[in-house]
Amino acid sequence: MDSNCHHHSFGSHKACIQLVPIFNHLEDEEMDDIMHTIQSISFEKGNVIYRAAEKSDTLYIVNKGRVRIYRLAESGKEQLVRILEPGDFTGEMALFSPENTKHESYAEAMVNTKICMIKRSDLQEYLLKYPSISLKILNVLSQRLEQSEKQTTRFATEKVETRIALFLAECLDPEKDTLEFTLPMTKKDLASYLGTTPETISRKLSELEEEKLIKQKPQKKIQILDLDRLLMV
């Protein structure tokens, strides 16, 4: 891995550990322990973090920035699987499988991004030393599995309009009581994520707007006008 442009600052390593839910419940000394084996690398916008078929033996934790995880289907079509925000991690597949696994997806920095990396061997050691880390990771993985299966079911059973409506509803921050939000990605990416085309996204959003269920505003902002009816689409 090219290390010409990254800075080793303990500060940011510690920040990284303290940031992520899978580590931040540990005692200070335990975090210090882990901190020393972490590498931090910066990626510029558009850079590839890893590719499918490359050997995978590292856990990647996003410290700063955003990362696009996508797959190529047998047909060559690309699908956006998810977007990682600070605190999210990827690379687990390989890590917890017996040796020599390959990546099945691609990871690409959407903006300038800082990643913390833990080597497979180091992580395995920590998992045995601090079993509570495993519980955290099990929690995250089981929720991701849950999420992924729900997504599969939607692809299998709902039409595009419904998938879009459900996606919009889930963009709402349950903390806030506002019905307005900013789309977290371009409509092209959204199409890829929802298994459709940009043209269809464009058309369906216009239809939803005509039916007075939503309002599209400048800069990817969307306001939901009638959540109940939107969920019945």
Added chain:
Amino acid sequence: MDSNCHHHSFGSHKACIQLVPIFNHLEDEEMDDIMHTIQSISFEKGNVIYRAAEKSDTLYIVNKGRVRIYRLAESGKEQLVRILEPGDFTGEMALFSPENTKHESYAEAMVNTKICMIKRSDLQEYLLKYPSISLKILNVLSQRLEQSEKQTTRFATEKVETRIALFLAECLDPEKDTLEFTLPMTKKDLASYLGTTPETISRKLSELEEEKLIKQKPQKKIQILDLDRLLMV
């Protein structure tokens, strides 16, 4: 083994533990430890093991039989998520999440089935006591996640015919060198699993047969005639 035992299925508890990959790597004494907290229940064909929205605080391990895991979409349509064989487990979602989670799917015995159950609290204890169990579960979960994301990508990007062809190819046992296998489910279930209808399955299989890529035989047997071309569909 001990057929006169008062604990009616003591023997089968041990069998259950020894059967499953997540436990069978433990020492004998460790297995004995776990064995005592396991409950074993039999379900007749068609019986529901759990329903969506029910409280979930148990890990279910299939000891004997087959279990259908399916979901209901927002639209009410049913989708077959997977089929559990002896040694497989389910219920993990709730187990590794903070308290009071509900099932999101349905589990139903496809034939007479024996299930071993471990309570959430007991399992949490074992995970901290025997950290290697966590590693095994992480391994299984990460592979299931991988599998689920691959399936999602296929729904998002491939047409039905391709999904069917890929499914058939994956039915081949890589151990054996035969190109013949038995469909593991009815075509109705297969349609549900692949997000299509029984009519379409029927038609596409006939088309594949006309193109001399496969041969349908009695009793759900299928022979693949040209694997390479099948994978290019």
Added chain:
DNA sequence: ATTAAAACTTGATTCTAATCAAGTTTTAGA
């Protein structure tokens, strides 16, 4: 501020697969 590239929109057309319908075959249970 300028401008090229990327993102997005809208229309016309085509294609895939769902639905509806009416059979036939297979399976499981009495």
Added chain:
DNA sequence: TCTAAAACTTGATTAGAATCAAGTTTTAAT
């Protein structure tokens, strides 16, 4: 073994969404 139910097949029609095409708007880099 018989029978009813379930599974499956095939055909006709329809609907949903992809594709192709040609524009417009937005974004980001210089």
